[in-house]
Structure formats: structure tokens, C-alpha cells
Amino acid sequence: MITVALAKGALLKDSVARFAAAGLDFSAVLDKDNRQLMVPTPCGRARALLVRNGDVPTYVSYGQAQLGVVGFDVLKEHQLPVAQLVDLGFGGCRMAVAVQESSGYTRAADLPAHCRVASKFTQCAREYFDALDLPVELVHLNGSVELGPITGMSEAIVDLVATGRTLRENGLIAIEDLFHSTARLVGHPLSVRLDNGPLASIVDAIRAATPVGSFS
Amino acid sequence: MITVALAKGALLKDSVARFAAAGLDFSAVLDKDNRQLMVPTPCGRARALLVRNGDVPTYVSYGQAQLGVVGFDVLKEHQLPVAQLVDLGFGGCRMAVAVQESSGYTRAADLPAHCRVASKFTQCAREYFDALDLPVELVHLNGSVELGPITGMSEAIVDLVATGRTLRENGLIAIEDLFHSTARLVGHPLSVRLDNGPLASIVDAIRAATPVGSFS
Structure with a gap:
């Protein structure tokens, strides 16, 4: 099961759209009546953790989420050990x-x-x-x-x-x-290094769905 | 002009009621359409700063607000130099x-x-x-x-x-x-010490309006 830490607020809608391009449907987190903090995809392959902006690097650096989406500003401020994988371009x-x-x-x-x-x-x-x-x-x-x-x-x-x-x-x-600052796809360094396919295919699909010119 | 730092959120309504007992009408901050962060009383004697819970001790310790209302939990966590004046009893x-x-x-x-x-x-x-x-x-x-x-x-x-x-x-x-933890009325230490009446009369009125038994 792949866990993805998503920041509540301004980045959420675009984050969900980018993961949809990678075949992961997190649209349930956009439901206004949703009160759950841990939301599985309908396919059951992954789940989203809905957390505060500033907490995304924490969950990813501790490996509780293998991937996460968060603003570069938060990464700069907290300086936690996460791997920056893709500049997603939105949230500028x-x-x-x-x-x-x-x-x-x-x-x-x-x-x-x-x-x-x-x-x-x-x-x-x-x-x-x-x-x-x-x-x-x-x-x-x-x-x-x-x-x-x-x-x-x-x-x-x-x-x-x-x-x-x-x-x-x-x-x-x-x-x-x-x-x-723009939104970044980040990963747990060890999970990314030891990955034998599933994480890389998500990262590749998200990179492919990201408009050219918005890479860092 | 007396400035009062009020915390947005759960403590706001009771804070406004307690200041009303001291003759200061901050009810405009409860208006859902209010977007102002600095709200004067109709009488013009005072104004409220509408800030985050955790920022109340900051504004009071720097003297930008002479009085403030904040939870004891926040005071314990931040350890800033503010004077605790009255245990207001609410927000338990x-x-x-x-x-x-x-x-x-x-x-x-x-x-x-x-x-x-x-x-x-x-x-x-x-x-x-x-x-x-x-x-x-x-x-x-x-x-x-x-x-x-x-x-x-x-x-x-x-x-x-x-x-x-x-x-x-x-x-x-x-x-x-x-x-x-309960809500506390706090003050800027120097302002409280140098006060020649106006702050003391507000503090006394709020203390008198606070139900007996909820003092710390």
C-alpha cells in the first residue's frame, strides 16, 4: 500500500489532478463532507493522508508516507530529509x-x-x-x-x-x-531508493503529466 | 487607546462577552463578514487585534497590545513574558x-x-x-x-x-x-505596572464579571 501525504488547502485540488494522471484516484479528499484524515483510493492500491502543509515533510521524512506534495517554501523552512522528485509547477x-x-x-x-x-x-x-x-x-x-x-x-x-x-x-x-515557490512532489529517500517499480511508475507518470517548462 | 489581542476561534465569543462587562464593545469581531484584523470599539476608547491563538502572547509581550485573552496551554507552551491577570474560567x-x-x-x-x-x-x-x-x-x-x-x-x-x-x-x-487549561486575561507587564487607572478598571470589571470558583 502506497501512502501519499497531501496538504490541505490551496494545493489540494491540483495535487489530486496530478495523481489522477498517475492512475491514483484521491478525489474523495475533495468532498466537502469528508471528515476522514486517511482516505483510500477506490482501487485500494494507495491511500492519502490529509495533513497540514507544514506536516507533509514530517510524514514523508519519517517514512509514514512514501510520497507527498508540498510547497517549496515549506521544504526550505523545515529542512527535513526528503527527496525532491518533481517540480509540479502549480501553487506559484x-x-x-x-x-x-x-x-x-x-x-x-x-x-x-x-x-x-x-x-x-x-x-x-x-x-x-x-x-x-x-x-x-x-x-x-x-x-x-x-x-x-x-x-x-x-x-x-x-x-x-x-x-x-x-x-x-x-x-x-x-x-x-x-x-x-511552487508545489513539489517529494519522497521518502529510503523508500525511493529501495523501490522496485511502483513508486517510480507513479513519479514518472506525474512527471509526464507536468507541463514542460515548470521543472526546477 | 487601549489595544486588546483576541484569539480567533473557540475563545472569541466568551472573550467579547467578558469585555462587554467592562464596557468595551468588541462585538464587531463576531460579525461573520468582518475581514478587518484591527477592530475599534464604537466608543473609540479601544481596539481589538484579531490574531491566531499562538500569537496573542507575542503581541502582548511586545506591548503592541496592553491586554489579551489566550488559553493557559498557549502560555505554557510559549513561555513569553506576559502578566497573568485573571483566570476567566471558560475554554476549559x-x-x-x-x-x-x-x-x-x-x-x-x-x-x-x-x-x-x-x-x-x-x-x-x-x-x-x-x-x-x-x-x-x-x-x-x-x-x-x-x-x-x-x-x-x-x-x-x-x-x-x-x-x-x-x-x-x-x-x-x-x-x-x-x-x-482555561482562558486567561493577560497583560503587558510594563503597561500594567505604569497604568494610572484605565487598565486596572477594565481588569477589575472583568474579574468582577468572572464567576467565583474559576480563579486559578
Whole structure:
């Protein structure tokens, strides 16, 4: 039985479509009335674990799921030992530094040393500001990071930006990008290495169903 | 202007009711169509910050909010410097160790040394197992912690239990409690100390509106 960790939320629909191309029907997880966290395919060959975005690398790195779909942003932040197999191309967004439009800052290096930066992605932010050699105090938030500058708690934020609407609605502007993120098919390294066919055929089918040009 | 950090979710309705007793009307945050994260009272004396549960101690400890309402579980987990002012009594639940009913474990000390324990509250779990002198490997999860034992990733979980329904639905059983949790009114230590009246009168009114017997 193959177990696949799928992230609830924005990536779910496209993830299910990509696995359908590999002959695995996880469409039951899209049913709004579904309350199950472990959902088998009708064929019985596989099952999906429906978990939080940030938990996909955990289930895959411990081998409780052989495959998983998760955003590159989460992989960067958690740094767990999983194999990146395919860049799926969907779920595109960028990790950006944003500030209040009225602040006058136009690039990250303009920020004053030792200022506060709020983020859900403090690991990514730490790496970025270390590389800039700019010491900042990171404030970890779990949500609504845009409140950091609005309340005056932080000078800037590091957050995912898709359409930019949330930033605009809050008077914020992105001034620099850390990286671009898309959904990735990941695997448990040992399972992938010891696989004698079934995992490889799923990975190959998903790779074949992924539009050219969206590979990393 | 007094700023109050309120946690979205289960505690919100009771929090609003308790502040109403102190003459502050935050009922606009309960409006389902509200998209604002910063909501002023009609009287203009105060405003609410609508934030995630885990972010309340952050806003209060940095002084961006002078007061906040948050579960004791979150305070225990994050250990940030906030002043606990009133045990509000509502939002009661317990932090418990749970295992699969079929496992045969009846207390935490039965768990095998070096087994895995999954939790959203790894700090609380670490303290508890350290006090038992039982070395365990903690696996941090962001949600659906009950999947830990179901998938075989962990032998046990440490999680909040209110009615016990989620545990039962997943074949799990609570075997030991770490502590009981209720909502707390917290304050920014310096703001509370330097207050010349307005904060104290709100705290006193909320304390008076809190049923006797639910103080910590």
C-alpha cells in the first residue's frame, strides 16, 4: 500500500489532478463532507493522508508516507530529509520582504540594523538576512503577518505573496524576493531508493503529466 | 487607546462577552463578514487585534497590545513574558497524553523509552517527560495529531482534550493529564505596572464579571 501525504488547502485540488494522471484516484479528499484524515483510493492500491502543509515533510521524512506534495517554501523552512522528485509547477508564489508603502524603504538593505521583522518563515528570513549581513530581530507569528508593520511591532515582514492583494489591502509593498515557490512532489529517500517499480511508475507518470517548462 | 489581542476561534465569543462587562464593545469581531484584523470599539476608547491563538502572547509581550485573552496551554507552551491577570474560567480543556486504546498502556510511565510522541505542544511535552525521567523522541505536528499513532509514526500523543470526541473517533484514549487549561486575561507587564487607572478598571470589571470558583 502506497501512502501519499497531501496538504490541505490551496494545493489540494491540483495535487489530486496530478495523481489522477498517475492512475491514483484521491478525489474523495475533495468532498466537502469528508471528515476522514486517511482516505483510500477506490482501487485500494494507495491511500492519502490529509495533513497540514507544514506536516507533509514530517510524514514523508519519517517514512509514514512514501510520497507527498508540498510547497517549496515549506521544504526550505523545515529542512527535513526528503527527496525532491518533481517540480509540479502549480501553487506559484514568491517569498518576499514587504514593508509599509509609506516607509520609503526600497530594498531589504535599507532596513535599519536590529529592526524587527515578523514572519511565519523565520528560518528562511534568518538565512536571507544573514546572507545580507544585516542583523535583525525576527518575531515569529503564526498568521496575519501583515499586522506586524500595521501595529508597529515590526519594520518589515517576510511572507508568501501570490496575487499581492493582502499586501495592498494593508498598505504594504513587496521590496525584494527571497525565492520563488511552487508545489513539489517529494519522497521518502529510503523508500525511493529501495523501490522496485511502483513508486517510480507513479513519479514518472506525474512527471509526464507536468507541463514542460515548470521543472526546477 | 487601549489595544486588546483576541484569539480567533473557540475563545472569541466568551472573550467579547467578558469585555462587554467592562464596557468595551468588541462585538464587531463576531460579525461573520468582518475581514478587518484591527477592530475599534464604537466608543473609540479601544481596539481589538484579531490574531491566531499562538500569537496573542507575542503581541502582548511586545506591548503592541496592553491586554489579551489566550488559553493557559498557549502560555505554557510559549513561555513569553506576559502578566497573568485573571483566570476567566471558560475554554476549559486538559492537556493529556493519549495512546491507541488497543496499546494496553495505562499511564505515561508505561511507554517504552525512546518511543516517539507527536504533539503541537512539544515544549509542554518535553517538560512533562523530562519530569518523569522518560526519554522520548518528540515529533512536532501542526495539526491532526491523532494521525501520529494511527499511521504508526508515534506511540503516543500529547494534545488538548475538550470533549474527548476526536480521541474516541480515532480509537485513542487519554491515559494521563499534564494540566488543566482555561482562558486567561493577560497583560503587558510594563503597561500594567505604569497604568494610572484605565487598565486596572477594565481588569477589575472583568474579574468582577468572572464567576467565583474559576480563579486559578
